[in-house]
Amino acid sequence: RLGSVVAYFTSAKFLLYLGHALSTWGDRMWHFAVSVFLVELYGNSLLLTAVYGLVVAGSVLLLGAIIGDWVDKNSRLKVAQTSLVVQNASVILCGIILMVIFLFKTQLLTLYHGWLLTMCYILVITIANIANLASTATAITIQRDWIVVVAGEDRSKLADMNATIRRIDQLTNILAPMAVGQIMTFGSPMIGCGFISGWNLMSMCVEYLLLWKVYQKTPTLALKSAKVEESELKQLNVKKEGDVKPAEGVQLIAEKDVTGFEPQQETEMSCGARIAEPFITFRDGWVAYYNQPVFLAGMGLAFLYMTVLGFDCITTGYAYTQGLSGSVLSLLMGASAVTGIMGTVAFTWLRRKCGLVRTGLISGVAQFACLVLCAVSVFMPGSPMDLTVSPFADISARLFESEPLPTIASPEDTPEMVFATGMPNLLNGSTTPANSDPEMSPEPVPLISVSLLFAGVIAARVGLWSFDLTVTQLLQENVVESERGIINGVQNSMNYLLDLLHFIMVILAPNPEAFGLLVLISVSFVAMGHIMYFRFAQKTLGKQLFSCRTPDPKVSDSSPTGNTSTV
Numbered sequence: 001r002l003g004s005v006v007a008y009f010t011s012a013k014f015l016l017y018l019g020h021a022l023s024t025w026g027d028r029m030w031h032f033a034v035s036v037f038l039v040e041l042y043g044n045s046l047l048l049t050a051v052y053g054l055v056v057a058g059s060v061l062l063l064g065a066i067i068g069d070w071v072d073k074n075s076r077l078k079v080a081q082t083s084l085v086v087q088n089a090s091v092i093l094c095g096i097i098l099m100v101i102f103l104f105k106t107q108l109l110t111l112y113h114g115w116l117l118t119m120c121y122i123l124v125i126t127i128a129n130i131a132n133l134a135s136t137a138t139a140i141t142i143q144r145d146w147i148v149v150v151a152g153e154d155r156s157k158l159a160d161m162n163a164t165i166r167r168i169d170q171l172t173n174i175l176a177p178m179a180v181g182q183i184m185t186f187g188s189p190m191i192g193c194g195f196i197s198g199w200n201l202m203s204m205c206v207e208y209l210l211l212w213k214v215y216q217k218t219p220t221l222a223l224k225s226a227k228v229e230e231s232e233l234k235q236l237n238v239k240k241e242g243d244v245k246p247a248e249g250v251q252l253i254a255e256k257d258v259t260g261f262e263p264q265q266e267t268e269m270s271c272g273a274r275i276a277e278p279f280i281t282f283r284d285g286w287v288a289y290y291n292q293p294v295f296l297a298g299m300g301l302a303f304l305y306m307t308v309l310g311f312d313c314i315t316t317g318y319a320y321t322q323g324l325s326g327s328v329l330s331l332l333m334g335a336s337a338v339t340g341i342m343g344t345v346a347f348t349w350l351r352r353k354c355g356l357v358r359t360g361l362i363s364g365v366a367q368f369a370c371l372v373l374c375a376v377s378v379f380m381p382g383s384p385m386d387l388t389v390s391p392f393a394d395i396s397a398r399l400f401e402s403e404p405l406p407t408i409a410s411p412e413d414t415p416e417m418v419f420a421t422g423m424p425n426l427l428n429g430s431t432t433p434a435n436s437d438p439e440m441s442p443e444p445v446p447l448i449s450v451s452l453l454f455a456g457v458i459a460a461r462v463g464l465w466s467f468d469l470t471v472t473q474l475l476q477e478n479v480v481e482s483e484r485g486i487i488n489g490v491q492n493s494m495n496y497l498l499d500l501l502h503f504i505m506v507i508l509a510p511n512p513e514a515f516g517l518l519v520l521i522s523v524s525f526v527a528m529g530h531i532m533y534f535r536f537a538q539k540t541l542g543k544q545l546f547s548c549r550t551p552d553p554k555v556s557d558s559s560p561t562g563n564t565s566t567v
Contacts, residue, residue, distance in 0.1 A: 012150050012217040013161060019210040020142065021168050022203045023084075027135055028176035029196055030091050033184065034128055037098050040189050041105070041121070052125050056132050057500040061493045065285025066278055067137050068489020071145070072482060076224055077215050079141045081208060087134035088204035094127045095197030102190040136492055144488045148476050149220050158476065159351050162469050163344040170340040170465075174333060224481070281486075288483055289490040294474045296536035297360065301471040302494035303529030304464065306502045307522035308515070309374055309457050311336055314506050321512045322382070322450040336458045343465030350466065356477075357537050360470035364530035367463030368523075373456030375523045378516035382446030385516025453519070467533075498525075 008014055038048035071079050101108065101120050108117040143165060151158035184192040215221050289295065308314045311333050319329055343363075350359040378385050479487045502522070509518060 012214045013157075015210050015214045015217070016142070016147065016150060016161075017164060017168065019207045019214070020165055021172065022207050022210075023138065024169055024172040025176045026088070026091070026196075026200050026203050028172045029180040029199065030131070032177035033180050033192055033196055034094070036184065037189055037193070038121075038124075041098075041101060048121060048125070052128065053503070054500075055125055055129050057496045057503075059129050059133055060136055060496045061500065062282070063133060064136070064489040064491075064493030064496070065282050065289075065486055066489070067133060068140055068484075068486035068492075069281045069285060071137060071141050071485030071489070076141065076146065076149075076221050077211070079137065080146070080211050083134045083137035083141065084204060084207055084211065087131050087138060088200040088207075090127050090131035090134065091200045092197045094124055094131065095193040095200075097124055097127070099190050099193045099197075102188075102193070136489075140485055140488045140492070143472075144476060145481075145484050146214070146221065148484075150214070150218050152220075155477070156352070159348055159356075159469075159473060162473055162476075163348050166344045166465055166469060167341050170337045170344075174337045285486045285490045289487055289494075292479060292487060294471075294478050294536065296532045296539075297471050297474050298491050298494065300364075300529040300531075300533035300536070301468065302491070302498050303525050303532065304467075305495050305498040306505075306525040308502060308506065308518045309371060309460070309522050309526075311457070314503075314518075315457070318512060318515050319450060319454070322384075323447070324450060332454050332458065336461050339458050339461040340465045343462040344469060346462055347466040347469040351470075351473075356470060356473060357540050360467055360474075360533055361537050363463045363466035363470060364533055365463070367460045367467060368527060368530055370456050370460035370463065371523050371526055373452050373459070374519050377449045377452035377456065378519050380449040380452055382449035383516055384512045386513040467530075471533075 034052070035049045038052060042048045074082075097120060101117070101124075105117070108114075108120065111117075147161050147165070148158060151161055180192060180196065183195050187195075289298070292298070308318075316329060319332075324332075347359060347363070350362055354362065377383060475488060475491065476484075505518060505521065
């Protein structure tokens with residue numbers, strides 16, 4: 001028994017978990033802290049944070065396919081180590097620059113009429129964006145490629161590993177910001193910068209060693225060649241001679257030509273060709289994504305990002321305007337993490353019972369059913385929704401008054417940023433809505449509406465994370481090895497595009513009276529996303545779509561009925 005425990009803690013799977021936990025912890029601390037740092041530096045304004053969010057989202061949107069293509073064209077170890085070093089070195093450099101700014105901000109303001117300080121802000125945002133791009137490359141190569149190779153031919157192991165990775169994400173989403181927040185509260189922003197820089201330096205060394213150990217323990221990671229005759233995907237799906245027809249995961253890619261990389265051209269490229277290459281890669285990536293058999297499933301996942309129904313800056317700020325305290329919100333965020341973990345457990349159980357594609361259908365129905373509560377909350381007592389108030393009435397006034405706009409961030413991240421109206425000062429712990437008189441005692445807002453809203457959001461996390469894992473594994477199993485990087489890069493771009501659109505939607509309708517309308521729009525986009533997935537499932541499973549019986553152990557568990565209809 002002791003030997004099995006030691007074997008587990010030294011296995012490639014556990015080392016991969018440990019490396020991901022260290023990486024994610026550092027990421028979450030940095031994403032939380034950089035937003036607070038930028039608010040603190042710019043006079044408690046959200047302007048710098050909004051600019052940073054726009055730059056990050058725009059960069060991944062434009063460069064996602066190019067980053068994925070780079071992942072595909074280089075060896076696994078080189079990609080993982082390079083992205084790891086670039087990401088952590090960028091965060092360390094950012095931390096040092098921010099420490100200098102905090103120490104000498106007064107002097108920097110007087111030099112060159114403040115232009116030197118402005119250049120420091122630009123430098124911080126640029127380097128932080130580079131760190132985020134490197135983090136994107138790390139996520140693609142580890143979570144979409146390495147994990148498939150480490151799992152080998154065992155799809156159940158792949159599902160369990162995906163679920164464990166998501167559980168780690170859920171825990172670090174809550175615990176890492178709490179940890180760095182305490183350091184910044186009882187210390188100072190400068191101490192927070194120093195702690196994050198020191199953490200990333202230590203973490204980089206440990207993660208580098210862990211990557212090397214995983215690479216040594218998994219010889220197949222070194223088999224990525226310039227021309228791939230047969231990807232790990234086929235190894236997952238190919239059955240022994242004499243077995244039944246290929247199952248669902250096989251027929252999704254059976255007709256696809258897997259030729260791998262194009263041979264390297266010996267002749268030097270012209271200057272024009274070098275300039276055009278990134279644009280061609282961008283175009284080819286999006287075309288390849290569109291031609292994937294799992295295109296509709298990926299689009300369905302992306303549409304879930306067009307929502308205000310999550311614990312991001314928008315919903316958090318709205319909750320403050322409705323009278324919820326910071327302590328209550330922290331408890332609600334903890335509850336959302338618990339239901340998210342329940343979603344990962346539900347995914348593994350449903351996949352074994354009903355198969356992968358049907359798991360996505362069940363998860364989608366569960367999520368949408370819970371979000372119906374959010375739609376109902378819009379019409380309940382206490383809801384500030386007033387459709388007679390134009391959502392665009394005060395945009396011009398806000399622009400001319402230089403009011404900050406909401407920050408741009410991805411779902412589940414940076415919960416400290418808040419709504420454009422009624423924004424509390426989180427740096428000093430105040431929960432009094434902006435522009436309100438603390439001496440006045442307004443009538444308490446009925447909590448029926450906001451309670452239903454958060455009940456729906458929290459309960460929907462079970463279906464959301466189960467659905468997310470379903471689409472993730474579909475991409476892992478049905479995208480050929482030579483295209484995993486570029487396809488997942490485009491998927492990230494799609495996610496960021498819809499996330500960016502939801503922030504633009506909030507910028508155009510920032511007043512609380514319009515939040516109910518945003519909720520209804522969000523529920524509509526979630527419904528459209530699941531309709532896309534339903535269409536994908538219908539094409540994949542045909543008439544056996546609603547059959548959910550226990551899968552035959554001899555048949556691949558992605559297709560519990562052994563269905564062989566093609567997409």
